[in-house]
Amino acid sequence: MINYKYRPAIFSKPFLEFFKNKGISNLKRYNFIIDLDDGDLVSIKLISEILHVIESNINENYSYSELIFYIENRIRGFFEPLLTNSNSATERLAQFYACYQGKMASCDWILEETRTTLSLIAKRGEQKSHSKYDDIIILFLINKLINFDKYVEVSEVKFKLSFDRSYYSPHVRFFNNTSFSNGHVHVEIKKTKKEIDNNIKLYKPQSKPSLKSQIIAAANMIPLNELDVASLAFCLSMSTRSLQRLLKTNGLCPLQIVQLVKFNAAKRKLLANNGNIKKTVYECGFNDQRNLTRLFILHAGLTPKEWYKNLYNRPQLT
Structure with missing residues (x-):
């Protein structure tokens, strides 16, 4: 652990x-x-x-x-x-x-x-x-x-x-x-x-930190253009194989966590850029727009343009 x-x-x-x-x-x-x-x-x-x-x-x-x-x-x-x-x-x-x-x-x-x-x-x-x-x-x-x-x-x-x-x-x-x-x-x-x-008891037992929360926190410490499974393992002072084994044992997948963190970051960037796809692709460190599109379809079932329009009903930029 x-x-x-x-x-x-x-x-x-x-x-x-x-x-x-x-x-x-x-x-x-x-x-x-x-x-x-x-x-x-x-x-x-x-x-x-x-x-x-x-x-x-x-x-x-x-x-x-x-x-x-x-x-x-x-x-x-x-x-x-x-x-x-x-x-x-x-x-x-x-x-x-x-x-x-x-x-x-x-x-x-x-x-x-x-x-x-x-x-x-x-x-x-x-x-x-x-x-x-x-x-x-x-x-x-x-x-x-x-x-x-x-x-x-x-x-x-x-x-x-x-x-x-x-x-x-x-x-x-x-x-x-x-x-x-x-x-x-x-x-x-x-x-x-x-x-x-009335002898009122206020204390409630604390929640224990989850493994997924720890992994996401580590992933958030890595710039998007450097974030992958290998850099995540390095951040956690583990080998890539050890990280994969640990997460698999706990029903988690490191690649899915990396993609989730990237998706959340891409959503923030897209909103901050008022729907500008090209600027979001650049700021997220993607090689081309297709990578961003695949990420949105995987997690939202929509393209970035569709997600932005459906969420805020704002005009789209290219």
Whole structure:
């Protein structure tokens, strides 16, 4: 089996967007990630690589506060619609964890529940130059998600960060209820009186990462013009034959996954190009239009022109 950890692209794309707009070329090799949908899966290591580059480029012109403001609003905009029917901060935290851990991501996060509190814990290892960003973004994101003006009752919230305050300061202003040097990122919320009195249980077991999700996340890390079964196996640190055997044992086919990822990318490109077939063929790295047509017929039963017209009833370009 493999252990390829992943996260939604929404945790990486805003960084790439922000610094692309700032003209930082060090991250240019990852620009193809920007074309992914926010919910598409990518390697969890991608954010570490991006943050490492950012650490060497942050200065007085590109401040932490400017970066954090942009990032937290992009990520919050993605998660807010997913967190419905939550009347308390604890319900919102539990719902966030349920839709994120296992389904959207495979990371070292756990949810702990006592009779009076609910806590989200993001485990941390050794201190690295880029760790501050990951910690701070989790802190600010959770704070935004749980502080919702429709709450019936406001709960007491405590934030704990992994390392010493000096490691994060002076770039970011913290909340009054934040402590440091805890070894992990820790968000603890006191349950409402109703939840305590009625002994309401909020925790639900997390989903386990699926093999298919891991393979798709790896495929999304490869530029389209380089994506094939061999490059996918290399990305997973496996031989092509080993990957084929593993997937066959689990009822999967690597070629089908590669084609699916290419099809999803081709759909996004076609929409972004307003139905322009020739431009989409070029941007997807296909040798000719016939390859794009075969891909659409295989997965949609329609040619690219037919798919575009049927979906949006828009005028077609050639």
